[in-house]
Amino acid sequence: MQKKTKTPFSREVLTQFLQVSPFHLWLDLQFGEITDEGLEIIMPWRPEIVSIPEPRQVVHGGILASLIDLAGLYAVMSQGGQPSGTAYVHVDYHRQATSGPFVAVSKVLKIGNTLSTAETSILGPDNTLLASGRGGYPRATDKFY
Amino acid sequence: MQKKTKTPFSREVLTQFLQVSPFHLWLDLQFGEITDEGLEIIMPWRPEIVSIPEPRQVVHGGILASLIDLAGLYAVMSQGGQPSGTAYVHVDYHRQATSGPFVAVSKVLKIGNTLSTAETSILGPDNTLLASGRGGYPRATDKFY
Amino acid sequence: MQKKTKTPFSREVLTQFLQVSPFHLWLDLQFGEITDEGLEIIMPWRPEIVSIPEPRQVVHGGILASLIDLAGLYAVMSQGGQPSGTAYVHVDYHRQATSGPFVAVSKVLKIGNTLSTAETSILGPDNTLLASGRGGYPRATDKFY
Amino acid sequence: MQKKTKTPFSREVLTQFLQVSPFHLWLDLQFGEITDEGLEIIMPWRPEIVSIPEPRQVVHGGILASLIDLAGLYAVMSQGGQPSGTAYVHVDYHRQATSGPFVAVSKVLKIGNTLSTAETSILGPDNTLLASGRGGYPRATDKFY
Numbered sequence: 001m002q003k004k005t006k007t008p009f010s011r012e013v014l015t016q017f018l019q020v021s022p023f024h025l026w027l028d029l030q031f032g033e034i035t036d037e038g039l040e041i042i043m044p045w046r047p048e049i050v051s052i053p054e055p056r057q058v059v060h061g062g063i064l065a066s067l068i069d070l071a072g073l074y075a076v077m078s079q080g081g082q083p084s085g086t087a088y089v090h091v092d093y094h095r096q097a098t099s100g101p102f103v104a105v106s107k108v109l110k111i112g113n114t115l116s117t118a119e120t121s122i123l124g125p126d127n128t129l130l131a132s133g134r135g136g137y138p139r140a141t142d143k144f145y
Numbered sequence: 146m147q148k149k150t151k152t153p154f155s156r157e158v159l160t161q162f163l164q165v166s167p168f169h170l171w172l173d174l175q176f177g178e179i180t181d182e183g184l185e186i187i188m189p190w191r192p193e194i195v196s197i198p199e200p201r202q203v204v205h206g207g208i209l210a211s212l213i214d215l216a217g218l219y220a221v222m223s224q225g226g227q228p229s230g231t232a233y234v235h236v237d238y239h240r241q242a243t244s245g246p247f248v249a250v251s252k253v254l255k256i257g258n259t260l261s262t263a264e265t266s267i268l269g270p271d272n273t274l275l276a277s278g279r280g281g282y283p284r285a286t287d288k289f290y
Numbered sequence: 291m292q293k294k295t296k297t298p299f300s301r302e303v304l305t306q307f308l309q310v311s312p313f314h315l316w317l318d319l320q321f322g323e324i325t326d327e328g329l330e331i332i333m334p335w336r337p338e339i340v341s342i343p344e345p346r347q348v349v350h351g352g353i354l355a356s357l358i359d360l361a362g363l364y365a366v367m368s369q370g371g372q373p374s375g376t377a378y379v380h381v382d383y384h385r386q387a388t389s390g391p392f393v394a395v396s397k398v399l400k401i402g403n404t405l406s407t408a409e410t411s412i413l414g415p416d417n418t419l420l421a422s423g424r425g426g427y428p429r430a431t432d433k434f435y
Numbered sequence: 436m437q438k439k440t441k442t443p444f445s446r447e448v449l450t451q452f453l454q455v456s457p458f459h460l461w462l463d464l465q466f467g468e469i470t471d472e473g474l475e476i477i478m479p480w481r482p483e484i485v486s487i488p489e490p491r492q493v494v495h496g497g498i499l500a501s502l503i504d505l506a507g508l509y510a511v512m513s514q515g516g517q518p519s520g521t522a523y524v525h526v527d528y529h530r531q532a533t534s535g536p537f538v539a540v541s542k543v544l545k546i547g548n549t550l551s552t553a554e555t556s557i558l559g560p561d562n563t564l565l566a567s568g569r570g571g572y573p574r575a576t577d578k579f580y
Contacts, residue, residue: 021195021196021197021205022195022196022198023193023194023205023207023208026193048168048171049168050167050168051166051168052165052166052230058230060166060215061211061214061230061234062168062207062208062210062215063168063211065211065214066206066207066208066210067207069207069210070205070207085203085206085241087238087549087550087571088523089206089210089235090234090424090525091210091235092233092400092407092424093230093232094399094402095400096230109382109384109419110382110384110385110419112384114522114549115549115550115573117382117422119409129399132399132407132409132424134380134382134424136382136522136523139549232377232404232426233378233426237552237569237571239544239545239547239552254527254529254564255527255529255530257529259404259405259429260377260428262567264554264567277544277552277554279525279567279569281426283404283405310487310488311486311487312482312483312485313483313484313486313497337457338458339457340457340458341456341457341458342456343455343456343457348520350456350458350459350501351504351505351520351521351524352458352498352501352502352504353458353497355497355500355501355504356497356500357497359497360496360497375496375528376496376528379496379500379525379526380523380525380526381524381525382522382523383522
């Protein structure tokens, strides 16, 4: 479906990259399934991610946006893309996220020469669609900024 | 420019709302200027918000997306809107964010009956535009979900 | 998956709605498959939709954005939503669209009380993904503006 | 504010580019003011752009999305960017567009090495904000697709 620009990164290498980021470590992320279309990232609950504390705790939209952003980037890396970062992200919020863990399911739309794109869904414990969105990731060999 | 749906919230009330959220407290946010178009929110650096640690530390895009999301929501509240949360957010990343503090400057585009919109720019210490974007905020009196 | 808010519109009723719009008639749209998740809309080539005429004709991105916008709206209608119009649309362009017909495949993400969302892919004659995106559609019973 | 990558195109050259596109000719576009931040594009009413014909005629969102897409691209060209096309566009619809002419006011956010961005507002005859949005435009020297 999409053009592979180089050998995709392995789970081990992806995990090393993921754990280089202090924010990713703080979010306590780990990979779920990695397929030939994309991958899953699992995030547990933690008290600091709450936006609205009452009447029931709801996760902040920015945390879900972070997951959609980063899951798309790793999905691109898992399919042979070499992203240097994120150019843009769009997120739709569908339902309040009131309990974890959360699974980000990300699928590559296109591995491009300049920009790769991926779409990501955030599912709650019962597979409910909580949020979904997409991001664009410029190629690392380009001088993006 | 935009229709006011009720008396806008004061700085004191906005600050109370802002500090209800554990994620906002973790981000250590505070309001800057509040005008008749929107407002500013200031966020300091903290080590856990880093995405790329080397060769120089870069803030994670999800943190900037969080700021754009929440600054727009408070901008809507400051102009008489009554948002129940965020329906969607779009973020463009312009430059790497390598030092703080960060100022989110948010301006209301429209206070609507169903949905209000605001656009937000994230500026670095030297007023460089780091990221910008926009969000849509459904009215609290609606049953959004 | 999504909550049905009322009996979905039939193909006949959807077709009547589609053909009320002068712009839709100009685009010469017709429905393809209608499923329990969404629907397809087919658009032929016409000379006025060209953006770049040489070295080979490429369809204007605004035409593909129009298709993504309207296909999502009709997908929402096909699943029991009652959209009053479009609140927002996001479009990613993946490949140049150089020959038709084009098929917009649209799937509802959520039928909501305030806002429904749908995602749409535009496929070329050989099923190549040309563009994709998503839109949000406020409920008709709300006074959106 | 933004880095100039080469001498910006003049109004004459921009007009030549604009009129190469059959879709732009169909929309009957012309430039308004061109400043050192961006430019304006003016579009008249025409019957085929209508989405909803009754009780009063409303312009199709796809037409406004087209304007936001193309005005941003020409704004980038007017500031020294060399876009090859559009990578993505995001549009918010604020009010129904019921009479023309329409003015798209577009301002460059960033001229980038890989991607340039611009934001655009669509104003009605009385300067009412009808829609607004932003687009990302890859550099022509890159092989985008």
